[in-house]
Amino acid sequence: MSPISFASSSFNRRALLGLGASAVVLSAARPVFAQGGDKPVRFILPISAGSGVDAIARAASVALGKALGQPVVIENLPGAGGITGTSAVIKAPPDGFTLGMVSNNHVINPSVFKKMPFDAIADITPISVVGATPLVLAVNPKLPAKNVKELVALLRAKPEGYNYASSGNGTIIHLAGEMFMDEAGVKARHIPYKGTGPMVTDMIAGQVEMGVVALPAVQPYLKSGALRAIGLCGPARSPAAPEIATIAEQGLPNYAVEGWFAVIGPPKMQPADVKRVHEAIVAAFAAPEVREAMDKQGNIVKPTSPEQAVSYFRSEAARYAALVKKANVVLE
Incomplete structure (x- = not known):
């Protein structure tokens, strides 16, 4: 099977998933949106709290608020594989005051659901594929396997x-x-499961023996011994956890998959608003405190242009359509 990797895309690798709804309000110093005043910018995450994307968004939120010059409100709206939250983004006015952060699931969904309430590419405004986050195959420590060979x-x-x-x-x-x-x-x-949070909870409790999960979402549990890492899923070890060998180097050389995360807006955003938000995303993820947080989580960050994001979404949609078919995923 061909490996899926942000590293193998046209973007440089040095560039880059339930606790219900939650919100964090962040203040900022100066208004950037000319007529916005103190109107907050909604930043919708179509995934549960406690996921890898959630950790990424919250680490960058303060800097994003400063870059936008507006109060920023983060909202977790999980459900239907991300469709619920993304629908909220799509239905919002295209004025730059509603944004969303999506992951691979956004372009996988059209191949998984028999009916979609929106077109995953045509009905959004891609702003930037921000980067990639490492995935790790982890097990409950009671499982008598410490590496790929023993698990197999x-x-x-x-x-x-x-x-x-x-x-x-x-x-x-x-x-x-x-x-x-x-x-x-x-x-x-x-x-x-319905989200990463309940999945990880049951892995720790031993209700399920294993699972792949974003490294940032389980780092504390790996360090405490509540979970055990079998191997990283990406093509290279992570600086955030260099002691975890990749699955590829443990005997499965063709295995490589990692998650990516991107910022989108509602359809038909004006070019000026797209430019303004893109510049704010770039500035936020370049802030020293955010870069430090991304390094600790093991994320690789290099925001793409809006045009590159459109091309990447299309190529990834085609790639996952083939994988869903091969994996015999039951359509919902």
């Missing part, structure tokens, strides 16, 4: 005797797990 042996000895969790049917987390099973030639039962 365990799964082969008891076919479909173990479960692997995901943040939802057809999500990048689900597909990453399917890719591992396919590459290793093993099987396990897929248990979909």
